[in-house]
Amino acid sequence: MAKPLNIGLIGYGFMGRTHSNAYNRLTNFFDSPYQPVLKVICGLEKDVAQAFANRWGYEEAETDWHKVVERPDIDLVDICVPNNMHAEIAIAAAKAGKAILCEKPLALNSAQAEEMVLAIEAAKVPNMVSFNYRRIPAVTLAKQLIDEGRLGKIFHYRSQFLQDWTISADVPQGGMATWRLDVKAAGSGVTGDLLAHCIDTALWLNGSIADVSAMTETFIKQRKHAETGKVEEVGIDDACAFMCHFANGSLGLFESTRYARGHKALYTLEINGEHASIRWDLHDLHRLEYFDHRDDSLVRGWRSVHVTDGDMPYMKKWWVPGLQIGYEHSFVHQLADFLEAMDQGKPCSPTFREALETQKICDAVLDSARSRQWTSVG
Numbered sequence: 240m241a242k243p244l245n246i247g248l249i250g251y252g253f254m255g256r257t258h259s260n261a262y263n264r265l266t267n268f269f270d271s272p273y274q275p276v277l278k279v280i281c282g283l284e285k286d287v288a289q290a291f292a293n294r295w296g297y298e299e300a301e302t303d304w305h306k307v308v309e310r311p312d313i314d315l316v317d318i319c320v321p322n323n324m325h326a327e328i329a330i331a332a333a334k335a336g337k338a339i340l341c342e343k344p345l346a347l348n349s350a351q352a353e354e355m356v357l358a359i360e361a362a363k364v365p366n367m368v369s370f371n372y373r374r375i376p377a378v379t380l381a382k383q384l385i386d387e388g389r390l391g392k393i394f395h396y397r398s399q400f401l402q403d404w405t406i407s408a409d410v411p412q413g414g415m416a417t418w419r420l421d422v423k424a425a426g427s428g429v430t431g432d433l434l435a436h437c438i439d440t441a442l443w444l445n446g447s448i449a450d451v452s453a454m455t456e457t458f459i460k461q462r463k464h465a466e467t468g469k470v471e472e473v474g475i476d477d478a479c480a481f482m483c484h485f486a487n488g489s490l491g492l493f494e495s496t497r498y499a500r501g502h503k504a505l506y507t508l509e510i511n512g513e514h515a516s517i518r519w520d521l522h523d524l525h526r527l528e529y530f531d532h533r534d535d536s537l538v539r540g541w542r543s544v545h546v547t548d549g550d551m552p553y554m555k556k557w558w559v560p561g562l563q564i565g566y567e568h569s570f571v572h573q574l575a576d577f578l579e580a581m582d583q584g585k586p587c588s589p590t591f592r593e594a595l596e597t598q599k600i601c602d603a604v605l606d607s608a609r610s611r612q613w614t615s616v617g
């Protein structure tokens with residue numbers, strides 16, 4: 240019998256929806272030790288929070304996150320608010336003894352992330368950061384193939400995350416939908432928002448990164464602020480590209496921009512090894528491309544593996560072979576893994592401490608771009 244787990248979710252935006260969907264779907268498909276109970280949703284506007292509560296099945300709507308964290312009946316605090324609020328909420332939730340699921344990037348910078356890690360580890364509370372792309376079955380399968388040694392020695396790791404939604408100078412910075420362009424709310428631009436995903440997946444698949452050499456650009460240097468109405472300097476990076484050395488000797492190449500006309504969320508990765516290569520593309524997320532040089536030369540070539548069979552990661556929980564799943568399922572998978580680990584008293588990756596490593600690489604990337612020097616990961 241699944242134990243009830245009372246959820247307090249802070250932030251009813253994009254991620255508030257993906258996480259709420261995961262809580263609602265979890266025990267329909269997974270034999271979880273816990274049954275999430277949607278106790279309270281918290282957001283800035285009462286009527287929007289109430290409408291969200293009605294739609295997704297929360298018992299109550301709240302506008303003050305402190306009250307959510309202080310409630311003795313809340314077991315898990317889920318942080319789905321802009322980046323500048325993660326630290327304060329997570330540290331308060333840790334002190335209150337709550338389990339914490341926090342959206343990425345963990346913090347505005349690695350100094351702040353370090354404070355969060357100390358608080359979480361002192362309180363010994365279950366914690367996880369929502370780098371959900373690890374748990375798209377094709378990406379999890381890539382990890383399995385690499386760990387089995389099928390690729391052999393890794394030479395190259397290449398990854399991009401391309402968008403095109405901030406090309407117009409009329410897009411404001413700050414405010415509800417556009418806080419990502421305000422450095423005070425976001426911490427950085429594409430580096431923390433998009434490359435953090437690429438870095439997290441890379442660390443998981445290919446191990447640690449030693450040093451980086453980066454360049455960034457802010458194409459539109461001033462934008463109107465949605466809250467003040469004034470034209471202000473833009474402090475975020477609109478585009479970033481960096482090279483790096485992995486500890487295993489392989490070379491990394493990463494690029495992200497919000498100025499790649501025609502691309503909405505093109506997250507790709509490619510890994511080239513001695514024997515084999517793999518390639519994955521978020522726009523075709525249920526496929527893993529695989530090339531194996533050891534194949535018979537007459538039929539050797541890139542194969543496109545449809546990741547839907549029951550022996551592939553997570554897939555036996557869903558439909559039948561041949562029927563694919565999508566983006567939202569990665570959030571169900573991370574929740575299933577988190578609660579399973581919590582029940583067993585084990586950490587669930589990526590923990591806050593693991594996400595701190597991603598944050599340190601983001602900091603090194605931004606430092607390198609500023610100094611135009613190779614920079615060690617601190």
Ligand SMILES: NC(=O)c1ccc[n+]([C@@H]2O[C@H](COP(=O)([O-])OP(=O)(O)OC[C@H]3O[C@@H](n4cnc5c(N)ncnc54)[C@H](O)[C@@H]3O)[C@@H](O)[C@H]2O)c1
Nearest residue numbers: 250251252253254282283319320321322342343344369415
């Ligand atoms: N894992 C992913 O792939 C992914 C994707 C998108 C966003 N994110 C991360 O999720 C977080 C939220 O992003 P989003 O796209 O959902 O943003 P969003 O703008 O859609 O929603 C932000 C929410 O925060 C709430 N909020 C803001 N200030 C608040 C306050 N003082 N008290 C209570 N609520 C407050 C707003 O009401 C809003 O509901 C960010 O850290 C972002 O980086 C992760």
